[in-house]
Amino acid sequence: MSKLAVVTGASSGIGEATARRLAADGFEVVCAARRAERIEAVAAEIGGRAVVCDVTSADDVARLATEVGDRLDVLVNNAGGALGLAPAAETDVAHWRGMFESNVVGTLQVTQALLPALVASGAGTIVNVGSIAGRVAYEGGSGYVAAKHAVAALTETLRLELVDQPVRVEEIAPGMVRTEEFALTRFGGDQERADNVYAGVAEPLVAQDIADAIGWMVSRPAHVNIDLLVIKPRVQAAPHKVHRDA
Template sequence: MNHTAAPSAPRRALVTGASTGIGEATVRLLRAHHWDVVATARRTERLAALAEQTGCTWVAADLQSQADVDRLAAEVLADGPVDAIVNNAGGALGADPVADGSVEEWSTMYERNALAALRVTQAFLPGLRQRGGDLVFLTSTAAHDTYPGGAGYVAAKHAERVIANTLRLELVGEPVRVIEIAPGMVATAEFSMNRFHGDSERAKAVYAGVAEPLVAEDIAECIVWTLERPAHVNIDSLIVRPRAQASNTVVARS
């Protein structure tokens, strides 16, 4: 008599910043790999469309609000535990030199990148420590070096990276993996448009002459690959750039 083992339940992930770009691509790929996925962002209509297309579930939330993060965690955990958190939400504002940088924009970038990831991590960490699981932080090559006009974003991404690095030390010996993915030049629909406040010409100039910048799906593949390594394998930090980009400031352009 043949006995077939019962299929294991799919792993469950929460992806932040899921309404566009890398977050959206990550939701799509995780679903293609048969994960249960909860997508979160602020734009409900985009989340609803993504759910219809992929079968993910969604909860709209503003990660700059502690009350919203608390509500997000309560709603997500009411349907069961989470195996992985993908802290993808973030973004850049402006490209001003330090002398002229907007303190308000710097503060917003710190909220959207470092503190949003901190709030979400704190909300789900107790369950991850108890059951085991993964925390992914989407930082940037800006978290590893700087460039003129980038100090506000660089500072926020350095802070997010240090959260991840410190947490890995603090959790050593516990069943939680802490993973950092640091993308370089990724051409997405909104990142540079948001950075330059809707100025499409400045946004296009970021990628002008670059043969093949990365696309969101390239980073999604990296995220899913790290999550699907055996549980004893931790990818501490993965820097991913297009071949045309050697550093934050050295880029081959035609």
């Protein structure tokens, strides 16, 4: 029987790349995301299953758990994202709420719903996709920084609380990753501002880099827990320190 994995936010970017990587590694992958057409296409290409799921919706998450069933080997909590880059004194509070709902509450709801199946597998793994923003603050990033710090705190707390259970709790914290939609979503569809994030950066990370790292994390022997993997492009020393070509 093939192992089963769930990847949230699997319709694009890191989530899609991770779903493809895990499928290539022999997992049956349940691809969960909000956009039906995108998620169905990805699932069809990798021989997985598509579940339309907004992780902020309790009803959607319950339906995802029903689709998964009684046993699950790997959960990758990837759904989330950033909204805006305004100073904290001027930021849109609705953006904060949106980021906490998707990054934090969504991760919690999905984990709660699927934890029994992860325990039942006898060797489950949870990988929460955090960010270096969850370790170091940067100007303009207050809401995203706060949300990803909360993801890091949730991950650490779960690890403490589940230490007697056969479930690993891990976090991957990427730095600059150039994907099709992350910066575009942050800037409300403004392509020029999104492109400027990566201007002059010769080699930012790409989604496949993160997917490969997640594939490595979940393939370690069951007694090995990768608590935290921080992964950045060589030209990035910190969220606010990136070498750009002239």
